[in-house]
Amino acid sequence: MGAFLDTFCFLSLYLILIWLSFAFLTSESSSLFSSCKLRRRFHLNGMHMPGDVVLGGLFEVHYTSVFPELLFTSEPNQLSCQGFDTAGFRHAMTMAFAIDEINKKNNLLPNVTLGYSLYDNCATLVVGFSAALLLASGQEEQFLLPEKCFGTTPVLGIVGDSFSTFSIATSDVIGLFNMPIVSYFATCSCLSDRKRFPSFFRTIPSDAFQVRAMIKILKHFGWTWAGLLVSDDDYGLHVAQTFQSNLAQSGGGCLAYSEVLPWGEHPAELKRIVEIMKKSTARVVIVFAHQIHMIQLIEEVVRENVTGIQWMASEAWSAAAVLQTPRLMPYLSGTLGVAIRRGEIPGLRDFLLQIQPDLQHNNSYGNSMVNQFWEYTFQCRFAPPHAGWVEAGGSLCTGQEDLESVGTEFLDVSDLRPEYNIYKAVYALAYALDDTLQGEPGRRPFSGQSCDTLKTLEPWQLLHYLEKVNFTTSFGDQVSFDENGDALPIYDIMNWLWLPDGRTKVQSVGFVKKLASKAEELTLDDDKIFWNFDSKQLPLSVCSESCPPGTRMLRRKRQPFCCFDCVACSEGKFSNNTDSMECISCPEDFWSNAQRDHCVPKKTEFLSYHEPLGICLTTTSLLGTFICAVVLGIFTYHRSTPIVRANNSELSFLLLLSLKSCFLCSLLFIGRPRLWTCQLRHAAFGISFVLCVSCILVKTMVVLAVFKASKPGGGDSLKMFGAAQQRGTVVVLTFIQAAICTAWIVSASPAPHKNTQYHKDKIVYECVVGSTVGFAVLLGYIGLLAILSFMLAFLARNLPDNFNEAKLITFSLLIFCAVWIAFVPAYVNSPGKYADAVEVFAILASSFGLLLALFGPKCYVILLRPERNTKKAIIRHTHG
Secondary structure, eight states: OHHHHHHHHHHHHHHHHHHHHHHHHHTTTOTTOOEEEOSOOOBOOEEEEOOSEEEEEEEOOEEEEEOOSOSOOSSOOBOEEEEEOHHHHHHHHHHHHHHHHHHTOSSSSTTOOEEEEEEEOTTOHHHHHHHHHHHHHOSOSEEEOOSSOOOOOSOSEEEOOSSHHHHHHHHHHHGGGTOOEEESSOOOGGGGOTTTOTTEEESSOOHHHHHHHHHHHHHHHTOOEEEEEEESSHHHHHHHHHHHHHHHHHTSOEEEEEEEEOSSOOHHHHHHHHHHHHHOSOOEEEEEOOHHHHHHHHHHHHHHTOOSOEEEEOTTTTTOGGGOSTTTHHHHTTOEEEEEOOBOOTTHHHHHHTOOOOSTTTTOSTTOHHHHHHHHHHTOBOSSOOSSBOOOOSSBOOSOOOSTTSOOGGGOOSSBSHHHHHHHHHHHHHHHHHHHHHSOTTTSTTTTOSOOSTTTOOHHHHHHHHTTOEEEOTTSOEEEBOTTSBBOOEEEEEEEEEOTTSOEEEEEEEEEEEOTTSOEEEEEOGGGOOOOSTTOSOOOOOSSOOOOTTEEEEEOTTSOTTOEEEEEOOTTEEOOSTTOSSOEEOOTTEEEOTTOSSEEEOEEEOOOTTSHHHHHHHHHHHHHHHHHHHHHHHHHHTTTSHHHHTTTHHHHHHHHHHHHHHHHHGGGGSSSOOHHHHHHHHHHHHHHHHHHHHHHHHHHHHHHHHHHHTSTTOHHHHHHTOHHHHHHHHHHHHHHHHHHHHHHHHHSOOEEEEEOSSOTTEEEEEEEOSOHHHHHHHHHHHHHHHHHHHHHHHHTTTSOGGGTHHHHHHHHHHHHHHHHHHHHHHHHTOOTHHHHHHHHHHHHHHHHHHHHHHHHHHHHHHHHOGGGSSHHHHTOOOOO
């Protein structure tokens, strides 16, 4: 009977509105009608605030309503709304707050005051439709029509409704007037039909996007076998159709079953659906339904003790607190769901705290919702009580009760989701109105009309600018509408947790949104997700066990494509994903491993910083550099002492710097060869060692020159080989090596090379010298200078003690030559990284030999035997 009465009321109201629309639209062309008379008044629960421009709102402030048996009587019909919804009232007050905030702004609608007319739809279609009709036509008993214009409508735009079915019915009729309707909660994809609903907009994503978001989540976790449950209404049936179509097109999975959840009490049907869930191998169950459906379903699940289900919730119940109870959480914890985007609305809580009941108009239908909220919250009643609402009880309300002292969810603004959509909807209408009023004359799309001022503004004019609105909220979200009236969609991904202390928590684990480029982005923090399974791990939900990497899928005949067998990949091919359709051939430098699950590159071989050999050589190189720096510091600090000043201290400092370069250039041989390292390594090595050996050669020549000058008549020899000549000799000898390196790099540059000839299963990365002649000349020149220095030092080894540095030079060059003579055969017979290791070892060994042999004894004297670091000790002659 109730369903029949709802349908009868709806059809009756629909016919009345059609008649009013006809009379309204024909009044301009017909002189017979100079006025319009309202046929009937609807007494609805609402609240109002006057303004220059009024916006309408439709909200669910009560759960349900009760009508008298006869809807149309000679007296106004009074309905009874029951089950006060605190969250729904907060939704209505959010719209009031947004309008109050806009009225205080100077940069938005200056000199224009917005008002509102907010109505309660009582979660009933006929009530919601009646409220929409009232907003569109007004409640004036009779009004005269101007000669040229239709006149200002009661409201210019409506925020609502919350239900898809309500929005469909409302938009079908109100759309005849092109009045903008911006819904904050209606998600049915059917409402994106612009031909049928030309004036409908929404700040919540449509179910089409929600469906794609669900499919993205399924793909993300590899769930290819799922059950689908939907509610038996426009919302659920459209979702079922869209979901199956999109899932088939994406190839991301298959539905094990698809069932419709009934309205009302149908225990047998619910038991049948739960039995299907129990028998199915699908562990994932997706539910697009309202909160009431989920309550009924989960009660049956609890009775049957069905566990091991991974629930996926639509936005309609993903944050339903009524389901988060200790009795139900063992079954529902771990639920993943999409939720309306959470936002921040600064100042909303302070605004809610300022709400006060209207004591002068307690019985007025015009502003009744605040009083009802007050009675419900404080469990009191105003005198006399409301005729149509029976929520109150207990003592009398004074209106002075402290709202903040009551533990009510009304003041909880920590998780604003529908409210944020309402906030955006109001601002969208405000920005559109602002653009309408600020449009330049002659450039508006309706510039030829006379009704383009505030007093004669019509909804269809506002509609044009609402389509183009584009702004950013204080929370940072962009608000605009596409060609279907849908806002740029975004959803939060929620996960239900049941904490050890018995509390429940719904946490955000990611989001999914549509970018301006039309691409859709899913971001999930997998580590935060709680899985309600014994393993606490990601569950599997497949028709067939996933084909592991290294195999491909072979579909079974006459079964969904999600049901298949697994066949191993052949040799030389691989599959690196689960459920691969085909095996892929490995690239040229790769081959499949034994498991055929991926192509591994042939083992690469080069001297790396991360292997023990590379670490040792790097450490040794840095140690040598550090010792050089320490010795350089010692010599600098003691630069005025005789042992430092002896035999040209400038050459000693230059020799230390060149040794540092020798140690550091060895680092160029470690790491993967690059073009610049191949070119630089030998050049830096060659120039550094020539500089080093040149300094030693000049020092040896200085020793001989000093010895010769000490003999009678030999003074001129020392003058001919003074400091300038010494520097010039070092520069010239080093320049020759630099020229050799330059000619080598220009003519046949060393370059990195992948050598596959040494091993079939390895790629040896090496630097080819480019020109063997160039490399030989570089080494030969170093060897020539070293041999020359060695010979001179050897000849001067028996000079008196005051010139005994020649002994140190002889010994150091002996080590140097021995190392590099051994280097040649070792280098030739050590391919790959070992050739580089041999060269680095030769560089380090020869550098340490020179450093320790030349500077070790001097540092010993400076630090430990300072009594020998005197001029007298240095010039001491040997008699015999």
